[in-house]
Amino acid sequence: MYDEIIDKNNPNSALKVKEGVLKPDVVNKDYLLHIKKRKQLSVEEYVKGILEGNRTILSQAITLVESSLFEHQRIAQQVIEKCLPYSGKSIRVGITGVPGVGKSSVIEVLGKQLTAEKHKVAVLAIDPSSERSKGSILGDKTRMESLASDENAFIRPSPSAGSLGGVARKTREIIILCEAAGFDVVIIETVGVGQSEVVAHSMVDFFLLLQLANAGDELQGIKRGIMEMADAIAINKAEGKEKEKSLMAANNYRNALHLFPMMESNWSPIVFTCSSYSKEGIDTIWKTVLDYVTLTKKNGYFYKKRNQQNLRILNETINSFLTESFYDSKIVKDNIEQAKEDILENKVSAYVVAQNLIDKYFNSLK
Amino acid sequence: MYDEIIDKNNPNSALKVKEGVLKPDVVNKDYLLHIKKRKQLSVEEYVKGILEGNRTILSQAITLVESSLFEHQRIAQQVIEKCLPYSGKSIRVGITGVPGVGKSSVIEVLGKQLTAEKHKVAVLAIDPSSERSKGSILGDKTRMESLASDENAFIRPSPSAGSLGGVARKTREIIILCEAAGFDVVIIETVGVGQSEVVAHSMVDFFLLLQLANAGDELQGIKRGIMEMADAIAINKAEGKEKEKSLMAANNYRNALHLFPMMESNWSPIVFTCSSYSKEGIDTIWKTVLDYVTLTKKNGYFYKKRNQQNLRILNETINSFLTESFYDSKIVKDNIEQAKEDILENKVSAYVVAQNLIDKYFNSLK
Numbered sequence: 001m002y003d004e005i006i007d008k009n010n011p012n013s014a015l016k017v018k019e020g021v022l023k024p025d026v027v028n029k030d031y032l033l034h035i036k037k038r039k040q041l042s043v044e045e046y047v048k049g050i051l052e053g054n055r056t057i058l059s060q061a062i063t064l065v066e067s068s069l070f071e072h073q074r075i076a077q078q079v080i081e082k083c084l085p086y087s088g089k090s091i092r093v094g095i096t097g098v099p100g101v102g103k104s105s106v107i108e109v110l111g112k113q114l115t116a117e118k119h120k121v122a123v124l125a126i127d128p129s130s131e132r133s134k135g136s137i138l139g140d141k142t143r144m145e146s147l148a149s150d151e152n153a154f155i156r157p158s159p160s161a162g163s164l165g166g167v168a169r170k171t172r173e174i175i176i177l178c179e180a181a182g183f184d185v186v187i188i189e190t191v192g193v194g195q196s197e198v199v200a201h202s203m204v205d206f207f208l209l210l211q212l213a214n215a216g217d218e219l220q221g222i223k224r225g226i227m228e229m230a231d232a233i234a235i236n237k238a239e240g241k242e243k244e245k246s247l248m249a250a251n252n253y254r255n256a257l258h259l260f261p262m263m264e265s266n267w268s269p270i271v272f273t274c275s276s277y278s279k280e281g282i283d284t285i286w287k288t289v290l291d292y293v294t295l296t297k298k299n300g301y302f303y304k305k306r307n308q309q310n311l312r313i314l315n316e317t318i319n320s321f322l323t324e325s326f327y328d329s330k331i332v333k334d335n336i337e338q339a340k341e342d343i344l345e346n347k348v349s350a351y352v353v354a355q356n357l358i359d360k361y362f363n364s365l366k
Numbered sequence: 367m368y369d370e371i372i373d374k375n376n377p378n379s380a381l382k383v384k385e386g387v388l389k390p391d392v393v394n395k396d397y398l399l400h401i402k403k404r405k406q407l408s409v410e411e412y413v414k415g416i417l418e419g420n421r422t423i424l425s426q427a428i429t430l431v432e433s434s435l436f437e438h439q440r441i442a443q444q445v446i447e448k449c450l451p452y453s454g455k456s457i458r459v460g461i462t463g464v465p466g467v468g469k470s471s472v473i474e475v476l477g478k479q480l481t482a483e484k485h486k487v488a489v490l491a492i493d494p495s496s497e498r499s500k501g502s503i504l505g506d507k508t509r510m511e512s513l514a515s516d517e518n519a520f521i522r523p524s525p526s527a528g529s530l531g532g533v534a535r536k537t538r539e540i541i542i543l544c545e546a547a548g549f550d551v552v553i554i555e556t557v558g559v560g561q562s563e564v565v566a567h568s569m570v571d572f573f574l575l576l577q578l579a580n581a582g583d584e585l586q587g588i589k590r591g592i593m594e595m596a597d598a599i600a601i602n603k604a605e606g607k608e609k610e611k612s613l614m615a616a617n618n619y620r621n622a623l624h625l626f627p628m629m630e631s632n633w634s635p636i637v638f639t640c641s642s643y644s645k646e647g648i649d650t651i652w653k654t655v656l657d658y659v660t661l662t663k664k665n666g667y668f669y670k671k672r673n674q675q676n677l678r679i680l681n682e683t684i685n686s687f688l689t690e691s692f693y694d695s696k697i698v699k700d701n702i703e704q705a706k707e708d709i710l711e712n713k714v715s716a717y718v719v720a721q722n723l724i725d726k727y728f729n730s731l732k
Binding site: 037077080081082087088169172176224225228229252253255256259260307310311313314316317320321322323325326338339343344346347348349350351352353354355357358362365366 | 395444445447450451454455535538539543593617618620622623625626647660673676677679680683684687688689691692705706709710712713714715716717718719720723724728731732
């Protein structure tokens with residue numbers, strides 16, 4: 001008998017609400033972890049369940065991955081390790097765009113089309129802001145209702161780890177579990193603000209940017225540089241009287257992309273219009289992804305990019321360990337604010353300050 | 367009597383070749399340092415000379431900054447420290463573009479216009495590739511001949527430090543010395559390939575991208591993302607029968623930039639055509655820089671960006687110290703290749719590998 005975490009990110013929790021096991025208000029409280037006595041599975045049982053495609057066990061394993069309790073992490077890491085050899089076989093697609101662009105509706109229609117073609121689709125989200133999570137999680141329930149009840153789809157909101165690095169790590173680990181459970185399409189949804197889409201881009205094969213025809217104020221939410229990261233741009237809500245405007249917008253984006261230098265993948269980004277309402281153009285998304293995968297598997301970039309992504313995790317994780325150890329050390333905490341002031345007042349160069357702090361830090365480790 | 371470094375990056379060396387003191391083949395050998403006995407100035411003499419605008423002493427001080435000898439660095443750092451309070455008063459302009467776009471010719475015409483308006487102009491370069499340096503240094507001599515002989519201009523090729531980080535640091539330190547010597551316009555030229563323009567962008571107030579009307583193959587040399595970093599794009603070589611094409615290209619770029627999100631500076635990037643041959647449009651560069659400076663000083667972004675740049679140096683320098691110490695340690699060197707292989711073969715997750723290496727590394731420090 002071990003403790004099991006049950007939270008609102010876990011579909012099981014929602015189920016338990018229906019069943020009257022948990023009260024809704026307890027479940028809905030943001031990131032509240034509700035500990036309940038229940039038999040915990042062994043590492044082998046988790047792995048077996050995941051490899052058999054058991055969604056309940058997959059969900060429970062993901063909850064362990066998301067947990068910050070030491071004992072849960074210990075088990076989670078063993079499960080991940082054993083699932084690793086079975087991972088990597090899906091196509092990973094990132095979808096980004098500002099709030100209101102219609103990401104969830106597009107993903108729902110796309111997901112239904114894919115499951116109809118016998119694909120197994122996992123939809124994960126990256127959203128490090130808990131404020132926003134609250135919104136999008138409630139939103140997911142309403143907006144992806146039809147996909148959520150599809151037995152070949154698996155929808156999981158963003159892990160609620162505080163830092164973007166933490167969310168990134170957990171999402172990457174969840175991808176491994178989903179792939180081991182047989183999901184052959186993994187869609188990563190991001191909100192398109194801050195740095196979350198950069199993180200999403202670093203873990204997908206193909207990156208789709210959703211835009212609207214009225215590219216006015218709403219564009220300001222998108223970080224500069226995202227457009228140049230996109231393998232495709234879809235002008236969404238191209239329906240009714242917006243259709244003509246959307247076609248014009250697509251043309252403008254197409255002309256703009258021609259001015260960009262060639263991508264390392266040798267892929268020329270595609271621009272098209274779509275509508276989750278009329279469902280027109282949604283099939284173009286998947287056709288484009290397949291064209292991209294065909295090209296990049298042929299020229300080797302697909303595999304090169306995956307390897308680069310894996311090695312970048314290694315470097316970035318090492319960097320974040322090293323810098324955390326540095327900035328969290330007492331000697332640095334005691335000195336860095338004064339050092340910053342001195343730099344900003346042109347009293348001393350940033351290089352000299354850095355060297356001094358580094359010397360102090362390494363001395364403190366001895 | 368101390369040793370003085372004389373190298374091909376030092377205008378004095380070129381002079382000494384003319385005077386027969388050094389043989390040309392010795393000077394031209396890439397990065398060869400030729401040590402010659404000569405009286406070395408004191409820190410105070412360097413600082414006094416620089417503040418008086420003595421170009422010979424400025425040159426000698428820069429040579430010390432570029433030197434990797436401990437004794438030279440010791441003096442250089444003291445000189446920089448004493449010059450710091452007098453630095454920061456120039457407008458720093460980055461100019462990038464692929465080889466062949468005409469950077470040097472544009473800078474020469476722009477520089478002459480500025481010195482005619484009583485500005486003192488320093489032209490520095492960032493080019494971490496020694497292969498390329500060789501080319502551009504030879505090129506500079508031919509192409510910027512008229513500016514080089516202008517007593518209100520100071521041209522210095524890229525420091526020849528091996529790493530981009532090293533070049534960046536030395537260039538930032540040279541900017542300090544030039545500003546202390548009274549240069550009120552500092553132009554940083556980069557080759558527009560690799561990462562050098564990102565580094566240049568990180569140390570300037572205003573960033574100009576030069577392009578050609580025939581935006582075909584040559585664009586492939588430009589890194590993706592540079593266009594979104596540019597405060598202005600100038601279509602160069604807009605002369606004769608190319609003029610019409612250049613105006614059309616400018617229009618295309620203008621339309622493309624409209625699709626980009628607003629810059630943090632609140633500045634809307636400007637696109638125009640220019641020609642160092644007909645000299646048309648070169649004055650637009652400086653007018654645009656002044657408009658930008660006026661806007662961003664008014665809204666505070668100018669100062670905010672400078673502060674951010676200074677604090678970023680602190681963080682980046684600390685990061686590079688930390689990672690160098692890690693990757694250069696014996697324990698990491700002995701284990702990292704195997705670790706990378708294991709990751710690429712999906713045997714173990716990059717996070718676990720990172721954690722293991724970090725533990726070993728910190729244990730080895732105790």
